[in-house]
Structure formats: structure tokens, C-alpha cells
Amino acid sequence: MQQPKYFIGLMSGTSADGVDAALIKSSNHEIQLIDFISTELPTQLKQSLLKLNANPNIHLEEFCSLHKKVADSFISATQALLSQNTIKIEKITAIGSHGQTIYHAPDLPMTLQIGHPAFIAKNTGITTVADFRVDDMALGGQGAPFAPAFHKALFSQENPCFVVNIGGIANVSCLPGKQDNQKIIGWDTGPGNSLMDEVCHTELNIPYDPSGKNARQGNIHNKLLNEMLKHPYFLANYPKSTGRDTFHAKWVKTLLSNLNIEMSAIDLLATLCELTALSIAQQIKSVKYSSKDMLPLKVWVVGGGAYNDYLLERLQLHLKSYSVASSQLIDINPSAVEAMMCAWLAEQRLNNKPVELASVTGAKRNAVLGGTWHP
Numbered sequence: 001m002q003q004p005k006y007f008i009g010l011m012s013g014t015s016a017d018g019v020d021a022a023l024i025k026s027s028n029h030e031i032q033l034i035d036f037i038s039t040e041l042p043t044q045l046k047q048s049l050l051k052l053n054a055n056p057n058i059h060l061e062e063f064c065s066l067h068k069k070v071a072d073s074f075i076s077a078t079q080a081l082l083s084q085n086t087i088k089i090e091k092i093t094a095i096g097s098h099g100q101t102i103y104h105a106p107d108l109p110m111t112l113q114i115g116h117p118a119f120i121a122k123n124t125g126i127t128t129v130a131d132f133r134v135d136d137m138a139l140g141g142q143g144a145p146f147a148p149a150f151h152k153a154l155f156s157q158e159n160p161c162f163v164v165n166i167g168g169i170a171n172v173s174c175l176p177g178k179q180d181n182q183k184i185i186g187w188d189t190g191p192g193n194s195l196m197d198e199v200c201h202t203e204l205n206i207p208y209d210p211s212g213k214n215a216r217q218g219n220i221h222n223k224l225l226n227e228m229l230k231h232p233y234f235l236a237n238y239p240k241s242t243g244r245d246t247f248h249a250k251w252v253k254t255l256l257s258n259l260n261i262e263m264s265a266i267d268l269l270a271t272l273c274e275l276t277a278l279s280i281a282q283q284i285k286s287v288k289y290s291s292k293d294m295l296p297l298k299v300w301v302v303g304g305g306a307y308n309d310y311l312l313e314r315l316q317l318h319l320k321s322y323s324v325a326s327s328q329l330i331d332i333n334p335s336a337v338e339a340m341m342c343a344w345l346a347e348q349r350l351n352n353k354p355v356e357l358a359s360v361t362g363a364k365r366n367a368v369l370g371g372t373w374h375p
């Protein structure tokens with residue numbers, strides 16, 4: 001029997017809502033979450049990062065400063081995780097750090113995550129693996145989404161199933177059953193919480209809509225919804241990935257002004273919530289399987305969107321023949337999945353194991369992902 005190994009995963013997603021840190025135990029291909037913490041980003045840093053989504057122009061000095069500040073936040077998150085746990089640092093094999101994406105351009109092709117791993121390794125004293133996405137892009141892949149390969153491992157008891165991660169952007173994994181010889185597929189479906197969060201922030205002075213209670217009170221504006229659904233991204237086939245530089249508040253504002261629509265913040269929130277639910281549902285329903293019996297009918301939701309009860313209700317309504325639920329129902333913490341993935345990616349890297357993503361991202365082959373920084 002293989003000795004269990006411990007890894008820490010660090011993640012800050014497109015929502016820039018905070019740094020998530022997960023401690024996992026890995027033994028015999030089983031992954032167990034031991035501890036988890038979500039730490040806030042300093043307000044100023046969060047604002048600077050969100051500003052970059054709408055306007056990705058930056059002075060090199062500011063860029064370098066952000067690179068270091070994000071690393072500092074990742075170091076603090078690691079320290080907070082370690083201080084609430086009794087595990088000794090020597091027991092931890094490595095950290096897997098995703099960093100903060102500030103630019104993602106598969107057509108270029110280039111993707112940029114900041115929070116330099118050298119600072120993380122030297123300040124925590126733990127080997128740090130990072131820069132996972134660019135390896136996939138160098139092989140012609142989208143560099144995203146990466147979650148499907150990890151979802152396959154984490155949800156192995158549930159396959160076949162869909163896993164939908166609703167962060168700032170939403171992505172879906174379609175996981176075949178054990179006897180099924182289909183490959184895993186997955187792609188970004190478009191906006192998750194990001195457009196709703198922006199309305200909450202600017203119009204309601206709250207960071208997000210708790211449980212979707214505000215959206216629930218609004219009326220869906222069908223004309224706006226149908227216009228938004230015409231965005232070419234929704235209609236494109238996978239492999240595909242997107243970011244907040246494509247789906248942002250300015251895009252919504254322009255549509256509102258072109259269509260001459262005036263509406264309340266609550267109605268806008270309801271319409272944006274419906275956009276997220278409907279775009280995910282339509283793309284799940286578009287998956288073709290060679291045999292109908294193999295089609296996954298369970299949809300597990302992870303990411304912060306799993307706490308939006310109204311969004312989940314709308315998703316279930318549009319996916320009538322499927323069963324939609326938060327992964328909490330099977331004891332998988334929806335908030336921790338992405339950080340757990342980063343820990344798992346570090347383990348794959350140290351074992352020089354290619355990650356099964358070519359069928360998802362369109363890369364020429366499965367690749368060993370990430371570089372290693374020593375303490």
C-alpha cells in the first residue's frame with residue numbers, strides 16, 4: 001500500500017472573490033479533502049484585478065507589483081490554512097498554485113496567470129508547482145477548462161455524470177461511465193456569476209446575490225435574454241474557452257442601449273441569472289452520445305454558483321430529464337473543488353504524469369503540466 005501524500009492547492013478564480021486553499025490527502029488514487037480555507041483578497045488588489053478584465057492595458061511596473069502582491073495573498077492563504085491545522089509542513093509534498101488569470105487569449109495563443117511561484121516556494125518553504133495552462137496552449141490547446149480531468153477523478157463514483165462549475169465563468173465536464181469508451185469532454189459555457197456579481201456590486205452595493213434571492217424577485221426580460229443568447233460564443237462548438245474580457249458589464253450595457261431597454265437592477269439580475277442557467281442547460285442538452293443509454297443524467301454543480309438556490313432551480317427547470325444538485329449532496333464541498341484540483345495537478349506534475357485533457361482543450365496530446373519551484 002502506497003503511503004498517503006499531502007498537497008496544498010491554491011486558487012483564485014475569475015471572480016477575484018478570494019484565494020481558496022485546500023489541503024488534500026492522496027493515496028492509491030483516492031483524493032480526500034483534509035482542510036479548506038477561503039481568504040479575502042485585499043480590496044485594493046481585488047479592484048485592480050477586476051479593472052484589468054474590462055481594460056487589459058497595464059504599465060509594466062504595475063504588472064510586476066501585482067505579480068508580487070498576488071503571490072503575497074497566496075502565501076497568506078497557505079499560512080492561514082496551515083495555522084488552522086495540525087499538519088507539519090514537512091509532511092506536505094508540494095503546493096499547486098493556479099495564480100490569478102489576468103489574460104486568457106487562446107487565439108493568440110497565450111494565457112497569463114500571476115502570483116509568482118518563486119515567492120510562494122521561498123516564503124512557505126514548500127515546493128511549488130505552477131503555470132499549468134501555458135503547457136496546454138503550447139500544444140495548440142485552449143488552456144482551459146482544466147477541471148474535467150480532475151472531475152473525472154473526484155466524481156469517479158458518480159460517472160457517468162455532468163459536473164458544472166459555476167464560478168465567474170461557468171464550465172461543464174461530461175464524464176463517461178467506466179464501461180464507456182467515450183473520452184471526457186468539457187468546455188466553458190460562458191458567464192457564470194460574473195455578470196450578476198457586477199450588477200450586485202454597482203447597483204445593489206453587495207458583492208453577490210445571496211442564494212439568488214434578489215434575482216428571484218425580478219422579471220426576466222425575454223428580448224434582452226434572446227439578444228444575449230445570440231452571442232457567437234454560445235453557438236460555437238467545443239473546444240472553446242472564454243473569460244471576463246468577453247462577457248463583461250460593458251457588453252450588457254451596449255445591448256441595453258442598442259435595444260433601447262430601461263430596466264430595474266432586480267429585473268436585470270433575473271435576466272442575467274436566466275442567461276447563465278439557459279446557456280448551461282442548452283449546451284448540456286447539445287451533447288451527443290453514440291448510445292442513448294450512456295448519456296449522463298446527473299448534473300452536479302460545484303463552485304460558488306452552487307449556493308445560488310434560484311440559479312439551481314432555473315437550471316433544473318431547463319434540464320427536465322436530468323437531476324441537478326449541488327455536489328454538497330454527495331459530501332463534496334462545492335467551494336473547494338477548484339483548489340483541490342490545483343493540489344492534484346501538483347501531484348500529477350511531480351509524478352511526470354500527462355493530464356488527460358487533449359480531448360477537452362483540443363491540444364495535440366495530453367501533456368505534463370506546470371513548472372516546479374524549489375523552496
Ligand SMILES: Nc1ncnc2c1ncn2[C@@H]1O[C@H](COP(=O)(O)OP(=O)(O)O)[C@@H](O)[C@H]1O
Pocket residue numbers: 012013014015016017018166167168169193194197207208209210211212302303304305307308309335338
Ligand atoms: N451564498 C451564495 N449565494 C449566491 N451566490 C454565491 C454564494 N456564495 C458564493 N456565490 C457566488 O460564487 C462566486 C464565487 O465563486 P467561485 O467558485 O469562487 O468563483 P471563481 O472560481 O470565479 O472565483 C461569488 O462571486 C458569488 O457570485
Ligand SMILES: [Mg+2]
Pocket residue numbers: 012013014015016017018020167
Ligand atoms: Mg473564487
